Amino acid sequence: MTRRARPSRIWYLLLVPPTVAPLLTPLYNRLEPTLWGLPFFYWWQLMCAVLSMVLLTVVHLATRERGPAWK
Template sequence: MAQDPGRTGQPRNRQWLWLLILPWIGVVWVPFYNKIEPTLWGFPFFYWYQLLWVLISAVITALVYTKTKALPSRRAGQGGAR
């Protein structure tokens, strides 16, 4: 019988998922970054702040993924196909 790929190991700490709310808060709170100054390489703050959150979100998502993915089961290699 084939194993369900979602249940192959032990689930890890799910509290890391709360980090995913940080990019949402940083981008949804528009009055905070709705300004021109300071500029960075000629780009207004409004644009480079959003671009910075794209990079931060990618790092946070990778971190949360690695911290929450299931650990490999010790018996995953045993049994084999019949």
Template structure:
């Protein structure tokens, strides 16, 4: 693999990782979308279980982004 191809792959990985880091941040900033009580899930208001769900999803997205940025450090 030439250095030029390697640089393109690295840039592509950085862009995708950046998008993965930004997705949860944008969603958390859209508070009016999920600032409701209904629907409840097991008696827990939507506001709380939605944030908890996104905490797990954010963790997964961050792990994927780190693996994209540092593929040789597994």
């Protein structure tokens, strides 16, 4: 019987920034600076969404159980 190595829980700390950043509305509730004509509020939200997708993918790949693909 072999023991499976458990993934480090430190990876889950990467999920904190994309959870907390959108909740800090007073920090980004403004119009300036604009980026390609979009006010700061909107491009901050878009950046948070993209950053969340990237970090979720990294955490998933780092913590998934490796095994046969057909399971």
